[in-house]
Amino acid sequence: MAVNIDSKNQPEGYEGQGFFATRLDSVVGLARKNSLWPLPFATSCCGIEFMATMGSNYDLARFGMERISFSPRQADLLIVAGTISKKLAPILRQVYEQMAEPKWVISMGACASSGGIFDTYSVLQGIDRVIPVDVYVPGCPPRPEQLIDAIMKIQEMVSTERRDRRDGEVYQKMLDGYGIE
């Protein structure tokens, strides 16, 4: 049986017999990209859709994400799935602050992205009011395919991120903009 190894995701570099030389950023990115540990912050129906994405039909394990982290300290990717009330907002920010760098955030569904139909006194009108978001997923709730697409977009970001991005002034300024220490 012929084994077809897909090498199109291989980073650019210099290849010879028995060795392969490339940039450190690319190697680190490659490693991080294929072993993201997600932390689900699931508060409502989007959480159910996230569970379907985790399940065997859609199978997040294909992306190196079978290890769902329920501790923010060991997570790389925060998936906020569901309505966040204003009372919950400081807790969400605390969870984000507890995550170690590097960290990424997916805002899953209309409620997390914009408050959704809950344009009311008690609901936070989008989690980007308290934490920075990398990828927004529209839908109410989104299909698992949409979440997988968002995860692939995150993987793209992870694999191409410059290694010194999070030490930089721009990144620090962005965090300051959200009042995150």
Place this chain on the structure above:
Amino acid sequence: MITNEIKNLIASKLGDALVTVEQHYDFHVYIVKKANLHAALKMLKEDAELDFHFLTTMCGIHSPENEGAEFGLMYQLHNMPNNIRIRIRTFMSKNDLDVPTVTDLWASSNWQERQEYDFYGFNFVGHPMLTRILNMDEMNYHPMRREYALEDAWRDDKEDKSFGR
């Protein structure tokens, strides 16, 4: 099912405290004076014959069109042995939202009263810890009052023309 006999018995025991009795669907609603509210509820709970010993729920009412009686409170009581439920209502002016607490009668009213304080701003005199329970602590108004719009008043990203206004 509540009969006229029971209704008259409750009405006579409430005596001067009673303003009027109404029937809403299966419920008899006894409207009492605010000054007699605590005594009336205590009597309904402790009277051996009536025995409304369980406070099922309570809620606030805001009807800005009723001048002089804008705010109201409803207590739903349950006599479990005979399966009889009644509602007690009282109304008050928006200038006087002091209500006696019933936490000394029913411990369950502690959180209920905090909720009514949170959403309507009733001041339950004698409540052990009258602070917000459901909304965030920084909130500076009582959102279930009709004078406030339901939509988020703090939004700044909505253009009126996109919403047909």
